[in-house]
Amino acid sequence: MSGRVFQSVIVQMKEATDRAIGVIDSEGSVIACSELSLIGTKLDEVSAVLEEKTEQVAVSGGRTFKYLSGWDNSYEYVVFVDGEDNQARCICIMASIAFNEAKACHEEKYDKTTFIKNILLDNILPGDIFVRARELRFDMDVSRAVFLIRQLEKSDISAVEVIQNLYPDRDRDFIVSVSETDIVLVKEVPADIELEQLHKIAMHIENTISTELFIRTVIGIGSVAKHLRLLAEKYKEAQVAIEVGKVFDTEKTIISYENLGIGRIIYQLPTTLCEMFLSEVFKKNPIDSLDHETLYTIRKFFENNLNVSETSRKLFVHRNTLVYRLEKIKKLTGLDLREFDHAIVFKVALMVNKYLNSQGVK
Secondary structure, three states: OOOHHHHHHHHHHHHHOOOOEEEEEOOOEEEEEOOHHHOOOEOOOHHHHHHHOOOOOEEEOOEEEEEEEOOOOOEEEEEEEEOOOHHHHHHHHHHHHHHHHHHHHHHHHHOHHHHHHHHHOOOOOHHHHHHHHHHOOOOOOOOEEEEEEEEOOOOOOHHHHHHHHHOOOOOOEEEEEOOOOEEEEEEEOOOOOOHHHHHHHHHHHHHHHHHHHOOOEEEEEOOOEOOHHHHHHHHHHHHHHHHHHHHHOOOOOEEEHHHOOHHHHHHOOOHHHHHHHHHHHOOOOOHHHOOHHHHHHHHHHHHOOOOHHHHHHHHOOOHHHHHHHHHHHHHHHOOOOOOHHHHHHHHHHHHHHHHHHHOOOO
């Protein structure tokens, strides 16, 4: 970001104090200052402050310093004021507030990553997207994929930096921190990219974060956005992928919206409608009357495409034993799983029951 933004604030503050006020970048160079002769120089006493990266006010070499936080909670700039007294401390704190406001306004107007974040979070009107994209020289019709990386159990701010190192092209790939645990990668991709390739990108991210930070993640993948204005919709798809995956694909750590199938439909149904459906399907006995062994048999039967011989082989039981169990299920529920239509109803009923349990509905 240009030092002119900070310099314009400093010019307005000069009338309020005779103390020298300035801003230093992450390299230690003065990029804006009320004493113009200091611009472009490096302050020797700032090296210790730069290494500490503390949020508190620090003093060194006759000056008071305070960090300005970046959009991803990293530290990009340091404010300094001449003096180590309380007045210098107050001026430094007030200056940092003014600089942060100026910086935020500048980023909102000119920073591409902030622009992408505003689109994702629906903080910009659809009509303004076109205007702002033209100002930023943004290609709106490029295909982009949205990956939502959610950190589990614990979170680390360094995860943003890890992903930035994987995809350093700031003009094509954008990494946005949307919450303490959630990071979004908006990546430019070929128009004809396959879902398998998107899955490989997600696996690469997951493995890197796990290896470098020892953090478990779950990654939701939205369908590819063919236009910039569709990013918010694709971000919501990635969120839905994670939420539905928590219910129906608990063992998966990478879930694509396009692979959710009937699960995403069930997830959007009212619980009262789901309860009504279960009561209509299981008129004889409720689904909870089925024991764990019976449910395990049903699951294996579905996994083996309703094939009696293959299922009995996988269960290590005689074919007649499996047939007996299926007859028992038919008596209990009125559904013959060997008939395709009955099997579909039962499969959906199991998913609906799982969804209700996840919502705390008994």
